[in-house]
Amino acid sequence: GAGVSQSPSNKVTExxxxxxxxxxPISGHTALYWYRQRLGQGLEFLIYFQGNSAPDKSGLPSDRFxxxxxxxSVSTLTIQRTQQxxxxxxxxxxxxxxxxxxFGSGTRLTVV
Amino acid sequence: AQSVTQLDSQVPVFEEAPVELRCNYSSSVSVYLFWYVQYPNQGLQLLLKYLSGSTLVKGINGFEAEFNKSQTSFHLRKPSVHISDTAEYFCAVSGGMDSSYKLIFGSGTRLLVRP
Structure with a gap:
């Protein structure tokens, strides 16, 4: 596609x-990054993939991520046992x- | 580890006034520098970037930034702001001692343009 596509755009979970x-990602792009942006804050690096190299996981906040x-191609970010x-x-x-x-438009995750 | 500091969390300014948003980074080696803008409820848009060459970089919407290696700064400027410039502005860096492509962001500066 022409841009980076993220889905879902909104997710509410318990x-x-x-x-x-x-x-x-954009077709042919070798590098892919995940960031987290909490309300009113900056972008926090989570993880980075570069080709077939081992990913840089240094930003993952806990083993639930x-x-x-x-x-x-496609990447999935999984969060287990979500917290608020x-x-x-x-x-x-x-x-x-x-x-x-x-950048993609993001997924807004709300944990209730 | 690399870091980016945006000293001002919010900058209020009147319409048509000049503005400077400050950004300092920590690296003793060559880096690539970026400014992104995020309008309310929208994604990130690249304003401008410094890769090499001229230290004065011109971007979209009339913004420019100057790379100052000795002061490790990359301040963003606009000579005359509009109401529509109200947004969050992020400075970011990649490269340096960390040779990966990873972008490290500052905490952001909210530009509030008043009529």
């Missing part, structure tokens, strides 16, 4: 449930080079 967020990416503090907008971005980042 505390303790697992959720999966999906990101479709995990992400996968198959090759250079997980409520945020989760943004995905992809890039081909170190400076050509394109």
């Amino acid at each position: 505390k303790g449930k697992d959720v999966e967020l999906r990101c479709d 995990s992400a996968e990416r198959t090759g250079e 503090e997980d409520s945020a907008v989760y943004l995905c971005a992809s890039s081909l080079a170190r400076y050509g980042y394109t």
